[in-house]
Amino acid sequence: MIWIGTFTAKGGAGLQGLERAGGSLSLVPGEARILNASFGVWSAERGIAYFDDERDVGRVSAWHRQSDTWIALGDVESGGSAPCYLSLSPDATRLAVANYGDGTLALIDLDPVTGAVKASCDQFRPQGHGFNAGSDADRQDGPHAHCAVFAQDGRAIYHVDLGLDRIFRHRVDGQEIADTQIAFEAPAGYGPRHLLFHPDGVHALLLCELAAEILLLKRQSFGFELVEAAPSAPEPSESKNRGGHLAIDAAGAI
Template sequence: MPNPSHELLVGCAECDGILRLGFDAASGRLEQRPLQRITASKASWLVVSADGERLFALEDVQGGGRISALRRDAAGQFIVTASMPSEGVEAVHGCLGEEARHLLVAHYCTDALPGGSLAVLPVSADGLGRVTQLLAEPFERPGAQRQASSHIHCVVVAPDGLHVFACDLGADRVYEYHYQGERSDPLAPANPRHLQLPEGSGPRHLLFDAGGRHAYLTLELSNQVALLDYQDRRLRLRTLYDLDPPLQPPADRRLGALHLSVDGRFLYVSRRGAENQLVVYAVDPLDGALEERQRRDSGGVEPREFALAPDGRFLLVANQRSDNLLVMQRDPDSGLLGDTLQELHVPSPSDLKFIGRPYG
């Protein structure tokens, strides 16, 4: 593969370094040897700028989280320009604010103390500044296990760029903030303060559609996908989709990532535990409703994240606990997933990001 048409970045939750692999969009195959192994420690989540020139690696290091800012040099290699503490524990998700002025970071924090938090770091031409705002939403539920305290699992910017939403798996809430990008402390609590989800549901990842009218949310603990309406700058729960019958015997069933196809016609959801699968839904173009079309084995254990190839003809899945990365065929017309085209051994892969055409 002398001239790969795209590149893929692979974050790793339990190893040192980010893999940068070439991807051939015609054949759907990944280069076996990395184009670059980017120095980073346990970079479980990656944030890439829209132009693919900048990369932010959320690293889990001893004593707390750290964020490394990287930029492409003239040869196309990613080099570290700044490294800052994230001021929280277990940085698991992040995104760039409007006009890429700030990096927003969600801290999960398994322990009750200090609990989950949301950090804001200013982005500059030189890289990244220190945390200018750290928000926590104290919460306690005595006797609970995974929901005894706050656990912020993701942060996303609404399509209007003026609001930010953070999912708290512990409190069963999606918090809303007004975003004022010109300020050093850009996040201000909205009113009402949050969207309350059913107790024990465990909201994990939130995704808006391209039109900004609807959003989808994986409920990790209740094994459901939520359809939300976004109107008047507020999220409202419309309906819940069960992945299994409610009365099915208890088992380890946890939802993970979710992504829409580029054309918005299909939603993909990963599930882990008793079933390691990718679930395919058709999306109603009028009201955003979902209709299940397929369940496809992930080809490994714990499909934490996955990514659709830029042209939509392939889907790549990171199976974290079986240390493998799979490339699957995808039919853009039906949305269905087909055969496995390639499997690579990658230690504990946790995030996948395409970054467009390579240099050279």
């Protein structure tokens, strides 16, 4: 089963199901209560999915999947505006939330027994406006968090800001976001969107939406250095053919 989030304001009907049968795909009844889910993350161990609700006053919800039914486990504020990305800590005790609208990174506690969402325990929002303002004034008028991923050991969060052309690194200290550093600064106007760690443990990939490029980065102790850049689409970026997400298999193929 494939699940597709839809925006209510644009005619969406909640979370839609897409089923493969006989070599074709068909829509099946979904869950109308899961609204504006532009991103979700799955906890296979608990059978729980976490979804954002990308609205001006953002929310994050938890849903247990049981016997072809979605069971609500509650929802909380996302800690910012227009949440667009979630990641689950390796020990499944916290969510990192990237709020695109106001650029806030939020940390949300999860119930250690049920996996239900609890209140946001800390937030971070970069100071300033348009440090590296590029050619897209609307997208780079200030901070716009677009991705937040935990380090493999869960002790740090890397958060990508499309508006500021930066990757920030934060240490996770209990329930706090601490020791913020700039881990990488992309060229002005590149609009970095999605960070993906390579399975070799040495490299990472950074999808830059506004420049339509993928950057190969080499990991350092607290940051990254640029190794190589390649276009993410065959057409020039002016065509608006820009990437939104990266995935990679165990062999390292994108």
